[in-house]
Amino acid sequence: xxxxxxxxxxxxxxxxxxxxxxxxxxxxxxxxxxxxxxxxxxxxxxxxxxxxxxxxxxxxxxxxxxxxxxxxxxxxxxxxxxxxxxxxxxxxxxxxxxxxxxxxxxx
Numbered sequence: 001x002x003x004x005x006x007x008x009x010x011x012x013x014x015x016x017x018x019x020x021x022x023x024x025x026x027x028x029x030x031x032x033x034x035x036x037x038x039x040x041x042x043x044x045x046x047x048x049x050x051x052x053x054x055x056x057x058x059x060x061x062x063x064x065x066x067x068x069x070x071x072x073x074x075x076x077x078x079x080x081x082x083x084x085x086x087x088x089x090x091x092x093x094x095x096x097x098x099x100x101x102x103x104x105x106x107x
Contacts, residue, residue: 014026014038014039014040014041015038015039015040015041015054015058016040016041016042017040017041017042017043017046017050017051017054018042018043018045018046018050019043020041020043021043023043023044024041024042024043024044025041025042025043025044025085025090025091025092025093025094026039026040026041026092026093027039027040027042027051027085027090027092027093027094027095027096028040028094028095028096029051029052029054029055029059029095029096029098030095030096030097030098031055031056031059031060031069031098031099032097032098032099032100033060033063033099033100034059034060036059037059038055038058038059040054040055042085042090043085044084044085044086044090045084045085045086046084046085047081047082047083047084047085048071048078048080048081048082048083048084048085048088048090048096049066049071049081049082051071051085051096052066052069052071052081052096052098053066055096055098056069056098067101068100068101068102069098069099069100069101070098070099070100070101071096071097071098072096072097072098072099073088073089073090073094073095073096073097074089
């Protein structure tokens with residue numbers, strides 16, 4: 001795993017998503033609208049939506065609705081957020097980008 005995922009702009013201890021196991025993934029979740037990122041220790045069997053919800057709760061609590069945001073992995077939208085992290089292609093050290101579903105003009 002790279003230092004980028006585990007150390008760069010690390011806020012505090014990683015958040016935990018799902019039940020702790022020996023095969024936990026250390027991932028990074030970035031919420032564009034919050035201009036911030038967090039480290040997450042996630043169980044690979046957890047759905048992508050669980051990471052999205054946890055990241056939004058932590059970084060963007062005033063977000064209108066989780067449905068208004070998409071999750072991207074390697075630049076591509078994860079179309080089914082109900083699949084497990086492992087089935088979506090997330091690996092230890094992956095970065096999930098969470099962004100507003102609709103582009104908004106800069107004001």
